Amino acid sequence: MKLFNTLSAAQKDAIFIGLASVVLWLTAVEMDAYEAFHDFLEAHEDWELDEILLALILAGIGGFVFGLRRYLERTKEVLLRREAQARADWLSTHDPLTALPNRRYFSVLNLAELQADLQADQLAFLAIDLDGFKKINDLIGHGGGDQLLKTTALRLMNQYQDSIVIRLGGDEFLLIVDADQFGRASGVAAAKDLIKSLCAPMTISGVQVEVGASVGISIYPENGLEMADLLHAADVALYFAKRSGRNTAAFFELSMHQDVARRAELETKVRTALQQRTIMPHYQPIMDLATGNVVGAEVLARWSGDDGTMLPPDVFIPVAEEIGGIVNLSEQLLRKATEDALKWPADITLAFNIAPTMLSDRLLGKRIRRILAETGFPASRLEVEFTEGALLRETEAATTVIKDLVAGGTRIALDDFGTGYSNILQLSELSFSTIKIDRKFVDRAVRDDTQKAVVKTMIDLAGRLGVATIAEGIETAEQRDAVLNLGCSLGQGYYFSRAVPAWKFERLFVSPETVPHQEMDRVKQVP
Numbered sequence: 001m002k003l004f005n006t007l008s009a010a011q012k013d014a015i016f017i018g019l020a021s022v023v024l025w026l027t028a029v030e031m032d033a034y035e036a037f038h039d040f041l042e043a044h045e046d047w048e049l050d051e052i053l054l055a056l057i058l059a060g061i062g063g064f065v066f067g068l069r070r071y072l073e074r075t076k077e078v079l080l081r082r083e084a085q086a087r088a089d090w091l092s093t094h095d096p097l098t099a100l101p102n103r104r105y106f107s108v109l110n111l112a113e114l115q116a117d118l119q120a121d122q123l124a125f126l127a128i129d130l131d132g133f134k135k136i137n138d139l140i141g142h143g144g145g146d147q148l149l150k151t152t153a154l155r156l157m158n159q160y161q162d163s164i165v166i167r168l169g170g171d172e173f174l175l176i177v178d179a180d181q182f183g184r185a186s187g188v189a190a191a192k193d194l195i196k197s198l199c200a201p202m203t204i205s206g207v208q209v210e211v212g213a214s215v216g217i218s219i220y221p222e223n224g225l226e227m228a229d230l231l232h233a234a235d236v237a238l239y240f241a242k243r244s245g246r247n248t249a250a251f252f253e254l255s256m257h258q259d260v261a262r263r264a265e266l267e268t269k270v271r272t273a274l275q276q277r278t279i280m281p282h283y284q285p286i287m288d289l290a291t292g293n294v295v296g297a298e299v300l301a302r303w304s305g306d307d308g309t310m311l312p313p314d315v316f317i318p319v320a321e322e323i324g325g326i327v328n329l330s331e332q333l334l335r336k337a338t339e340d341a342l343k344w345p346a347d348i349t350l351a352f353n354i355a356p357t358m359l360s361d362r363l364l365g366k367r368i369r370r371i372l373a374e375t376g377f378p379a380s381r382l383e384v385e386f387t388e389g390a391l392l393r394e395t396e397a398a399t400t401v402i403k404d405l406v407a408g409g410t411r412i413a414l415d416d417f418g419t420g421y422s423n424i425l426q427l428s429e430l431s432f433s434t435i436k437i438d439r440k441f442v443d444r445a446v447r448d449d450t451q452k453a454v455v456k457t458m459i460d461l462a463g464r465l466g467v468a469t470i471a472e473g474i475e476t477a478e479q480r481d482a483v484l485n486l487g488c489s490l491g492q493g494y495y496f497s498r499a500v501p502a503w504k505f506e507r508l509f510v511s512p513e514t515v516p517h518q519e520m521d522r523v524k525q526v527p
Contacts, residue, residue: 097146098153100167106174109227111220114176118162122179123220126191127234128156128198130171131212131246144204148211151204155197174231179219191215191249199247214241215249223252236260263319270319274328279303279316281337282499285508286351286470286492289484294508296349296383298492299337300499301329321357330355331371338377340502345509351383351413356390359397365404372408379409383434387415406431413470417458435462437488439473446482459487 093105137145163177216238241250286296413434444451471483474493
C-alpha cells in the first residue's frame with residue numbers, strides 16, 4: 001500500500017485501466033461474448049454495426065496513441081522541471097563562477113555534519129581576503145578578474161583535499177579544515193604556506209599578475225560553539241591581519257572584540273562628523289625663511305572630539321578612507337579652506353594635500369576646478385600636493401589629474417620629496433611648481449654632512465628645473481638656518497607654528513613681526 005501511494009496519478013490510472021481490461025476479458029471468455037456478439041451483428045446486418053465497431057476501434061487506437069504520446073511528453077516535462085528545480089536549488093547554495101558553495105550554503109551547515117565530513121573533533125575556520133584584487137581587476141578587466149577568482153578557488157581546494165571551501169562573496173573565501181593542522185603552534189606556519197600558494201604568480205590573458213592574501217583564523221570549539229560566531233571570530237581576526245600588513249595571518253583573540261567595538265564606534269563618529277561637517281581645516285604657515293613673512297598655508301584636517309580633545313589625523317583619516325568618505329571629506333575641507341583664504345591677502349597661497357587613495361579618480365582634477373569655480377577662489381593661489389609614493393603607484397591616473405589642474409591654472413607640489421625615488425623625467429614632465437623636502441632630510445642635514453650634501457643636491461636640482469623648494473618639519477632655529485644656507489627659500493614646521501584655526505592664522509597678518517618663535521608662545525598650539 002505504501003508503494004502504491006508513492007505512484008503518480010497517471011501511473012495509478014494505468015493500473016486501474018489494466019485491471020479493468022483483464023476483468024472484462026475474463027468475463028467475455030467465460031460468457032462466450034464474442035460468439036453472441038457475432039450472431040447479433042449477423043442478425044442486424046442492415047444496422048451496419050460492424051462498420052460502426054471498426055470506427056470505434058480505430059478511434060480507440062488513435063486515442064491510445066494520443067494518450068501515450070501525451071504521457072511521454074508529460075513525463076519529459078516533469079523531468080525537465082525537476083532538473084530546473086535541482087539547478088535552481090544548486091544555484092541558491094553555490095557560486096556559479098567558481099562552483100564553490102556560497103554564503104547561503106554556509107548558513108544551513110551545522111557543526112555535527114562538518115565534524116563527520118571532515119572526521120575531526122576540532123575545526124579551523126579561515127576567513128581569506130585577497131589583497132590588491134581591485135587593482136588587478138582594473139588592470140586585466142572583469143573577465144581576467146573572474147579567471148583570477150577561479151584560479152584562487154582551485155588553489156584553495158588543492159591546498160587541503162579534506163576541507164570545505166566557500167566563496168562568501170567578492171574576493172572573500174572561507175576555508176574549513178581539521179584544526180589539527182591549525183593549532184596555535186603550527187597554525188601560523190600552515191597559514192603562511194596557504195598565503196604563499198595563493199600569492200604565486202599567475203598568467204591571465206598574457207599578463208603575469210600576483211595577488212596578496214590575508215587570513216583570519218578561529219577554532220571550534222575554542223572560539224565559539226555556533227557557525228555564525230565562528231565566522232564572525234574569523235572575520236575579526238582577518239580585520240587585524242589586514243591592519244598588520246599585506247600577506248599576514250592572525251588568530252582570533254578575545255581582546256579583538258573590544259578593539260573592533262571601538263573601531264565600529266569610531267566609524268560611526270566619522271560618518272556623523274562628515275554629515276555634520278565638524279572636521280575642519282587648520283592652517284600651518286609656510287614661511288619665507290629669509291624675511292620671516294608668511295607666504296602661504298598648508299591645509300590640515302583637524303577634528304575635535306565631544307570632550308574637546310583633538311583626534312590625530314592618522315586616526316580618523318584612514319577610517320574615512322575605509323568607509324569611502326575620503327572624497328567627501330576632502331571636498332568639504334577644500335571648500336571651507338578656499339572660503340577662509342579669500343579673506344587673506346591676495347599673495348598668500350593655499351596648499352592642499354590629496355589623499356593617495358583619491359588618485360584613482362581620474363575626475364579629481366575636474367572636481368577641484370568645480371569647487372574653485374563655486375567659491376570664486378583663484379586657481380593660481382591654490383597648490384595641490386601629491387606625495388611622491390602615491391605618484392609612483394598611480395602614475396597614469398595622477399598624470400591625467402595633474403594635467404587637468406595645470407590646465408585650470410592650479411599649481412602642483414610634490415610632497416615628501418626624496419622618499420619615493422622620483423626621477424628627473426617625472427619632475428620635468430608633470431609640471432611641478434614646488435617640491436617639499438621631507439622632514440627627515442631636514443633633521444639629518446644639521447647632523448650629517450652626507451645628508452647635507454643630499455639636501456643641497458635636491459635644492460640645486462629644483463633650481464635648475466625652475467621649481468621652488470619648501471623644507472618641511474623645521475623645529476629649531478638651527479634647522480632653519482641650515483636649509484636657508486643650502487639655498488632653500490621656504491619652510492614650515494613647529495618652529496614657526498603648528499596648524500591653527502583660521503581665526504588664529506589670520507592673527508599672523510595682524511602682527512607679522514611676531515610670527516617666528518614668539519608666535520608659538522602667544523598662540524595656543526593645536527596638535
